[in-house]
Amino acid sequence: MEQPNLRRCLLAEALGTAVLLIFGTGAAVVNEQTHALGHGGVAAAFGLVVFVLIQSLGDTSGAHVNPAVTLGFWAMGRFPGRRVLPYIGAQLAGAALGSFVVKLIATEGSTLGATLPAHGAGQALGIETFLTFWLMLVILRVTAGSKEAGMLAGLAISATVALEALVAGPLTGASMNPARSFSPALLSGNWTDWWVYVLGPVAGALLAVAVDKGLLLGHGTAAETTAPSVAAQPKKQPQR
Helix, strand or coil: CCCCCHHHHHHHHHHHHHHHHHHHHHHHHHHHHHCCCHHHHHHHHHHHHHHHHHHHHHHHHCCCCCHHHHHHHHHCCCCCHHHHHHHHHHHHHHHHHHHHHHHHHCCCCCCCCCCCCCCCHHHHHHHHHHHHHHHHHHHHHHCCHHHCCHHHHHHHHHHHHHHHHHHHHHHHCCCCCHHHHHHHHHHHCCCCCCCHHHHHHHHHHHHHHHHHHHHHCCCCCHHHHCCCCCCCCCCCCCCC
């Protein structure tokens, strides 16, 4: 199978991650300043923007917009290793751009939607690992074979993001995404326990891969035939 053009993919990942930060952490900042959205509104904003990104960019780059997801697909054998670092670089750059835009509307001293543990780094690490494990497992399962069908896959993934943000947001910020946590920390200067939001999501994604491989044993080779995306396969796949 021909791979989609790398430059187009990287542009889509950078743009998608920027939009994720603008609407996701932007909602958190607006709620912090106005109390108009509430915690449920912020969780819904994250879920909705993920759904929109999957539907709009999934057939271009896979709409990973998350280094942990990219690493998960690579570990599953559904994403080429030579594209991992470029994807992650594009995601981090896009996240930084998104946080810069959010900073324009934030009041002085805002953490820009930074993810901060409510009850210590140890608890946050465990929660972030589990949250990303379940998110990655959902992604792997709904993008496998015949299940990889448009809106239903996107709906399952975005609903998982919203649900986890709703439940765990007050405890850890429900990051599940190193890029989402990196850029607010970078632009606000608040690096409190930042490592939790790198180690937890990466460990959770890799754990999901191990579990999914176990679920696939004896049930064909879906992991080898499924494209590395969280939405429909690209309709046209020009050569690099």
